[in-house]
Amino acid sequence: MSNSDYSALVASQREFFLSGATRPAAWRKAQLEAVNALFTDNHDELCDALWKDLRRNVNDADLMDVAYCAKEAEYALKHLNTWMKPVREPMPVVFEPGHILVHRDPLGVTLIIGAWNEPFMLTFGPLVAALAAGNTAVLKPSEISAACAAAAARLVPKYFDPRAVVVVEGGVPETTELLAQEWDLIFFTGSPSVGKIVHQAAARNLTPCVLELGGKNPTIVHSSANLKVTARRIAFGRFINSGHICTAPDHVLVWPDVKDAFVQHMAETIREFYGDDPQQSPDYGRVINRRNFDRLVTLLDSGKAATGGQSDAADLYIAPTVLVDVAVDAPIMQEEIFGPILPVLEIASVEAVVEWVNSRPSPLGLYVFAEDNAVAERILAATRSGDAVVNDCAIHPLFPELPFGGVGNSGMGKYHGHWGFEAFTNARGVLHHSARVDPDVRYPPYAKHGIQRVIVNKLMP
Numbered sequence: 001m002s003n004s005d006y007s008a009l010v011a012s013q014r015e016f017f018l019s020g021a022t023r024p025a026a027w028r029k030a031q032l033e034a035v036n037a038l039f040t041d042n043h044d045e046l047c048d049a050l051w052k053d054l055r056r057n058v059n060d061a062d063l064m065d066v067a068y069c070a071k072e073a074e075y076a077l078k079h080l081n082t083w084m085k086p087v088r089e090p091m092p093v094v095f096e097p098g099h100i101l102v103h104r105d106p107l108g109v110t111l112i113i114g115a116w117n118e119p120f121m122l123t124f125g126p127l128v129a130a131l132a133a134g135n136t137a138v139l140k141p142s143e144i145s146a147a148c149a150a151a152a153a154r155l156v157p158k159y160f161d162p163r164a165v166v167v168v169e170g171g172v173p174e175t176t177e178l179l180a181q182e183w184d185l186i187f188f189t190g191s192p193s194v195g196k197i198v199h200q201a202a203a204r205n206l207t208p209c210v211l212e213l214g215g216k217n218p219t220i221v222h223s224s225a226n227l228k229v230t231a232r233r234i235a236f237g238r239f240i241n242s243g244h245i246c247t248a249p250d251h252v253l254v255w256p257d258v259k260d261a262f263v264q265h266m267a268e269t270i271r272e273f274y275g276d277d278p279q280q281s282p283d284y285g286r287v288i289n290r291r292n293f294d295r296l297v298t299l300l301d302s303g304k305a306a307t308g309g310q311s312d313a314a315d316l317y318i319a320p321t322v323l324v325d326v327a328v329d330a331p332i333m334q335e336e337i338f339g340p341i342l343p344v345l346e347i348a349s350v351e352a353v354v355e356w357v358n359s360r361p362s363p364l365g366l367y368v369f370a371e372d373n374a375v376a377e378r379i380l381a382a383t384r385s386g387d388a389v390v391n392d393c394a395i396h397p398l399f400p401e402l403p404f405g406g407v408g409n410s411g412m413g414k415y416h417g418h419w420g421f422e423a424f425t426n427a428r429g430v431l432h433h434s435a436r437v438d439p440d441v442r443y444p445p446y447a448k449h450g451i452q453r454v455i456v457n458k459l460m461p
């Protein structure tokens, strides 16, 4: 596509939006039904694409992408009437008769740029919110999950009018061209470094952005934690999708008195989940590409493998690995791992945890495993993170009731469920003031109103 093609695409969606066609609830519901149908009718093809790109098993394909998107659309369908209803707020008595309403108005033509690790969730999840809110959308899936991007590009025209939803395939040059267009919202999922490029491009037109970014999610294991359950939940969160999960526990900070027992539980759990040779497990995935494989293999040298540590370049396989004896300044502690390696470091107090979290970029997720509730409460009360989970990790994006998103370096703006609807709308305050009553006391010259004026001032909002 040339630059003029992109301009024409945006112009066509803007014309459609301005026609009013996307505003009625009936249109929005039909689009949400179409998202649901796309993922239901083509379930096997979409799971195959995830297998090709990530060697993802069907269970996890459904959990994070295929059934996930269908359910997100169903949830929006169920709640849409309530979300669309204007909210009434109290009217100050001096302005009676009248009323105050907050409308949730669509923003217009939106651009949704996705990352490769959850290729459908990260493009069609925001799309559900965009459509529920009455917008049009251009989807730009990641070129790295190529099979999934191709499936999306092939299927979307079958389910949507291109004036409402279009997929643009491509990498950096295509995304750069797209970012040069004028949008009403840009919704981006990816790394903080590219997030900054997107934010700068958006600033040229004062376009609002939602930035869903990544980072290192600290995972705290306190002495009071149920170690067996903790190990199972951390192993699930770290090794699902080969560790390519933005909410995965990035590193564990464990109280010294339970460190050895925790590491032992991790080794047993990995064997339970994936057998003696995880490379043969139908449930264990592969690294997305050679570039990430090479990056991750280098990170294996940051400590001693308490379990795992094996790799096979020809198969893009890295064993589920737990690293101990990791220095605080080791390479693995300098970047988001985004792969199946879990460094375990010791920490000895709540104060040290707070200092650790607060002296680093704000994470997307913060996880605390502790049976002693006060420990979790003290940590949460003194730190910042996009979201937080107590006694579990990584799974919170599956709850549409929870706002999902980062803070600081891990992003801005929230979505999922009602939060997504809010992200894709303008809270338009609408004041209706009746012309039937219009007392003089509101207007100059004020001096003539005396005591009445004093009373009105007190009653003003």
Ligand code: NAD
Residues within 6 Å of the ligand: 113, 114, 115, 116, 117, 118, 122, 140, 141, 142, 143, 144, 170, 171, 172, 175, 176, 189, 190, 191, 192, 194, 195, 197, 212, 213, 214, 215, 245, 246, 247, 336, 338, 364, 405, 406, 411
């Ligand atoms: P990325 O930032 O490299 O790419 C994301 C998107 O931006 C892709 O569509 C890509 O084509 C495009 N892009 C890349 N470089 C660009 C450039 N220079 N100019 C314009 N566009 C560009 O991220 P990734 O490698 O696809 O994904 C991994 C990152 O995403 C990790 O940091 C991870 O934590 C984060 N992530 C965040 C969430 C979340 O919901 N917060 C979810 C998944 C992944």
